[in-house]
Amino acid sequence: MNPICSISLRFLPLAIAGAIPGLTNAADGGFIDGSTATLNARNYYFSRDFSDIVGPNQQSRAEEWAQGFILNFKSGYTEGPVGFGVDAIGLLGIKLDSGRGRVNSGLLPLQEDGEAADDYSRLGLTGKVRISKTELKLGELQPNLPVLAFSDIRLLPPSYQGLSVTSNEIAGLTLQAGHLNSTSLRNESGDDKMLAMLGHLPQRGAVSDAFNYTGGDYAFNAARSTASVWYGQLEDIYNQRFLGLKHSQSLGAWTLGANLGYYDAQEDGERLLGDIDNQALFALLSVKHGGHTLYLGYQAMYGDSAFPRVFANITPLGNEVPTYEFASADERSWQVRYDYDFSAIGVPGLVAGVRYIRGDNVDAQATNRGGSRFDGKDFERDLDIGYVVQSGTLKGLGVRMRNVVARSNYRSDIDENRLIFNYSWNLL
Known part of the structure; x- marks a missing residue:
């Protein structure tokens, strides 16, 4: 055990x-x-x-x-x-x-x-x-x-085993720290040690006994703004720092939003995966009016490595989606996204969205850790529609559909469809 x-x-x-x-x-x-x-x-x-x-x-x-x-x-x-x-x-x-x-x-x-x-x-x-x-x-x-x-993006959510502390003693400030020494993946029932991912590739040649983290989020400006400072360490593989700022501002019937972040990562301890050098910058801006929300995003990778993370997690990077990550070595990517909430025209529970992301300038040799050197390119188009039944016997039943087309010249092309039904009972 x-x-x-x-x-x-x-x-x-x-x-x-x-x-x-x-x-x-x-x-x-x-x-x-x-x-x-x-x-x-x-x-x-x-x-x-x-x-x-x-x-x-x-x-x-x-x-x-x-x-x-x-x-x-x-x-x-x-x-x-x-x-x-x-x-x-x-x-x-x-x-x-x-x-x-x-x-x-x-x-x-x-x-x-x-x-x-x-x-x-x-x-x-x-x-x-x-x-x-x-x-x-x-x-x-x-x-x-x-x-x-x-990263609850499949049938069952993943989890970790360890110790965590969360403190809210100071108004607006949430501090957290933790030590995790194993994980249960989204499609596994047992515990195992942790792997790293670099960009889209799992690094199965090395495992870590621990992930340590500490950081905090401070909400201010009547909770319209949140500043974040975090540190994470996958022992003997990589360590990573994060600075973030989120802001939401109402202007009459309009709401403006901004999500800005910066990551800096390097190899750690025994350097089980060798040298790691990555800096990631992202900005995701939004404007909302009625049922309409428009997003514009930019994301850039710097350094000699792709973005590191714990396998098989997503990240809060602005241009990451569950199919492509747009986090390869040296990659630059742009996103435009449009969501619509049909409750604005009298159809509550129905939402839809379309998203397009294009990336280029990828150092394909560094991303794939070998092979020939060339500039990689990729794009992804997502279509999402969801509905939650509002009344009757099936009240609360949620249905979500996603269609994805993703293309690249340095990794596999993907055509994807997902259909998900969710229903919850409150037992207590």
């Missing part, structure tokens, strides 16, 4: 024992009245065609259909100056359709026989302690940070 999981299980009875006095204070909140439990059912169809891959030993498409269930329980805290609580998450994924030659969609685990598993499941437990406005958690964690973004 993972050491952190073992510690968290030993910690759990202490948390429950500490909760007993709070159980009698239900009228004041406490362990029971402060608890919530939700069950989310997610039905996911994923199809990705790698249209430019040829040859008998190369898979040309990934196409799978699966049903997932996500149970989240979060207790309240016991009464008193030190509050104790327990969180739990239960995950179950069931294969509905797959086949040899169509696996590796990210929905289902791959078995040694080359087939997708029929099902997979996981139970994660977290003990938590609260003192004033500071919270400590030990066990199963799902952080969402600029240096480790929560």
Whole structure:
């Protein structure tokens, strides 16, 4: 068993024992009245065609259909100056359709026989302690940070095992720190050590025993502005710093927005992947009026390496999307995006959007860590439409469709379709 999981299980009875006095204070909140439990059912169809891959030993498409269930329980805290609580998450994924030659969609685990598993499941437990406005958690964690973004983009969400501290003692300021020593990937039920990605390529030749992070977000200007400073370290592989600024400003019926960020990364410790040198700059600007929102984005990579991250996560980079990242070595990219909320014309629950991103100036040799030197180019067009049923028996049922066309001269072309159904029940 993972050491952190073992510690968290030993910690759990202490948390429950500490909760007993709070159980009698239900009228004041406490362990029971402060608890919530939700069950989310997610039905996911994923199809990705790698249209430019040829040859008998190369898979040309990934196409799978699966049903997932996500149970989240979060207790309240016991009464008193030190509050104790327990969180739990239960995950179950069931294969509905797959086949040899169509696996590796990210929905289902791959078995040694080359087939997708029929099902997979996981139970994660977290003990938590609260003192004033500071919270400590030990066990199963799902952080969402600029240096480790929560990447719930397939059937079941990923998680990590470790320790985290979050403090809100100062108004407007949120401070966080943590130590993670293993991960459970989005299509796996067990724990494993962590890998790095450079750009779009997983670096399977090296693993790390720990990811450490610290940082803070400060909201000011009546919470219209937020400044962020973060540090992340995938031990013996890379370390990374982040500076960010978000702002939203109303001008009559218009709302202007800005999301600016800068990353700087280098190799760490034993340098298990060799030298890493990356600086990333992005700006995503928006203007909203009624149901219309228009985005314009620019993103630039500097240094000798592609953008590093923990496998298999997305990042908050302004031009990253779940298909292409536009984070290859030396890449420059532009984005234009348009979203429309149909509630503005009396159709609540219906939203749609289109996005186009184009990148160039890619150092393809550095990005792919070998091969010939040439300037890489890529583009992606996304179409999204979603609807949440507003009334009747199916009230709350969400449907989302995505169609993607992505093309590149240094990596695989992709045609992709996703169809996702979501429905949640509040159990507590």
